[in-house]
Amino acid sequence: MPTQTRTQTLPISGATCQGCSRTITTALESISGVESVVVDLSSQQVSVTGNASRSTLQGALVQAGYGAEDTDGLPAHDHDTADETNTSAAQSVQLSISGATCASCVRTIESALRNTPGVDNADMNFADRTAQVTGTASTSALINAVSDAGYGAELLDNSADQQEQQEAREQAHYHTLLRHMGLGLGLGVPLMAWGLLGGDMMVRAGQTSQWIWLGIGLLTLAVLATAGRHFFVGAWKAFRNHNANMDTLIALGTGAAWLYSMVVVLLPGALPEAARHVYFEASAMIIGLINLGQALEVRARGKTSAAVKRLLDLGAKTARVVREGPNQEKTEQDIPVEQVQTGDILRVRPGEKIAVDGTVKEGESRIDESMLTGEPMPVNKSTGDTVSAGTLNEGGTLLYAATAVGKDTALSQIVALVKKAQGSKPPIGRLADQVSAIFVPTIMLIAIAAALVWFNVGPEPRLTHMLISATTVLIIACPCALGLATPMSVMVGVGKAAENGILIRQGEALQTSSQLDTIVLDKTGTITEGKPAVTDIICAEGQQEDTVLKLAASLESGSEHPLATAILNESKQRELSLDDVTQFQALNGKGVTATLNGKTYRLGNRRWLENEGVNINLDSTSLTDKGATPLFLSEQQTLLGIIGVADRIKDDSKAAITRLKEQGLKVIMITGDITASANAIAKQAGVDEVMAEVLPEDKANKVAALQKEGRTVAMVGDGINDAPALAQADVGFAIGTGTDVAIESAAITLMGGSLHGVADAMAISSATVRNIKQNLFGAFVYNSLGVPVAAGILYPLTGNLLSPVIAGAAMSLSSVTVVTNANRLRFFKPGHGNSKPDKESNA
């Protein structure tokens, strides 16, 4: 293990004074390898520079009488191992241990783990029954070691479990917020009702009511100190960091109302009679309402990450592993999916999920991959095909070898990519970011300015008006709505796209996709299947299609040319048995020839056969018109038939291109094919323009030329061959078939092979950008109207100031509204053939 000098930060607990600071410094400085120690009591951390291990430092802290565990309950080796992993390729794994009942169990388990070959260090945390192990040992070896010691262990690295834990914590937080709301409203509502029903809210010196108000003032203080504590603590901490946030506004608003009311209660004589009004109800109500708003927000936010949760839920919990015993007998066992190792042979039965990524070794089946690719039709899988974790086996039983497990599966990578993209922001959100950064201090300045205006030019009671206007300005201003406007919509939009098999890598692509005016489609594999197939067979008189095809396939059986593959596939589909040919010869640029039953057969292009003296008496123009390549078959000097082979356009390409054109896009096809055959495909697909005979390396130049014309261009192609053109385009769409696509190659990756994915992606992008605009507009309008109204701009017309309580209700609802509006995107359906960017009325 490397022991380089570094600075580590350790959380501490129980250190309250400078004396503690000195004790900790002395304790740590006495350890060999420690160079310097800095204790920060305010953040309860100690920074230690040197090469002492983290566990040694923690041990010394505990010995000195202070808590030294990381807040995640783990002895913090994970922080060390980040470095060590880089230099020794060691891994850090966390195991959940069962059956440990006492401290001696801890020693037994630790020693069992440490004695396992490849383990550098093992520490068990008895409190949460977890063990942190670093080293190169495999997970199964670690689990076996713990099992042999008489305990249970399983890998604790399940993101779905983590998600559940996170949900449980959010739920607990939600209930805390509701309790706080109850406290605030429990005091505020009766007080407000008293005021509204005509009760006296004025303090009269020397009367019993003054004592009652004092009691109520103290009760309000209790509410502020409990239900509102987090606002005040947050405000104070932010203030010390020269920051101001939403907590600052709430703490200042409620604190000012309470303080003013207490001055009224304690020193009524110091204020004019008309200004002796108390506002305890405002403080309590605002605290209650803001807590309610936050609780609603927690609920609404849970839904924004529904897409990621659904993706995580796709993962199988267990896998059936096939193992070979010592006598080569095979046994099958269900094990937690976390324990599957690369290379394990797994069995999946009908109706079960594929547990990890793998390659089929035995069996045939249909796999439903719609959850990952958005493709509704199940895909046939047989030996040699790849399968992806989370997809559903519909038909037979498969045996497959695990090729990627845990975080390496396509599913895990998709989840990671979606999570990352959900955190990115399109440029449209930048203005809101700039405003957010200066928002709170600006509101504080406006509040003070409003108070001064009321003091200098307002009617009596001026002091009361000052307080109400300043408090209301502070409370009504909602930086959260502004800050949430963009990220909430991006989160839902990116998630929605993922549900449709569309992976959006950056928020910026979302925005650009909604502004495109030109789309360049690669032909092979994008508009077409990418695999040539037999389209037509024209027979000479007296010949049958199957006879012609059988002969052609027999001739081609020795060839590996793509055209030969098309003919062989067709004959296989028609279940034709092939004849054995002799004297096979492949003639480059001409065709193939072979002998069967003493006769010479040829299959090739027209010119070659004509040169060989074959009379071409069949018309092949119907084939070339379609973009198919005609292959002529002859027996001796007689033409038997013509087989048309073409790369067929995908079934739904035409419909998808029509959708793209309906969305106002100019659709261009780009290909290296000769103009005639490119035009034939273009005609079938219905594109606006064709760029034919373009060399692969020139595709990017063509895209650049379009951009020079002032167009915003999307390029759709496969992620590997078309990478330069994808990178050159304003938005690159990598189109794949299945989950084995290179998801890093383009801004947007379509896991399905259909061009509808492009139209869907654009529809989702437009809907998301519109949602962001709605949110930003709402947040800006809310704040730019709310703040002046709170400052009293309508007073000359209405004769009233806005109540701080109403401001509190409006503020708490504004951020909920933003989250709720973003959530509406969840119900958006891009829908094949029925959506345009301006047509999604439901988002």
Place this chain on the structure above:
Amino acid sequence: MSLFVNLVGLVLMALVVWWFWLSHRKSTAQAATQEATIIVEDGVYSPASIRANTGQSLTLHFDRRDPSPCAEQVIFQGLDTSAFLETGKTTTLTLDNLPAGKHRFTCQMQMYQGTLIVD
């Protein structure tokens, strides 16, 4: 009295401008290690200012103690990096090849604010 109140108001405004915009935050030297633990609690990142060396990778351990949804994500503006932080856990984030400059890191709503100074 009138003059006094106005004066107090103006001084308060000046203090707001000075404290939040003009005065500088303390920065925490982490240059030698390129590693730091940041506590996410009560609306602030502690420490809120991190200094790192340009061109190197920086490992940050975010220890989220605040369950409010505001704290759930940290976004490094302009670095195309973000992370979801789990409540009660430490989330490690590595930033590679840091470009020189001041980079803000915030929560989604920008209530949590921090600065990463790379030089």
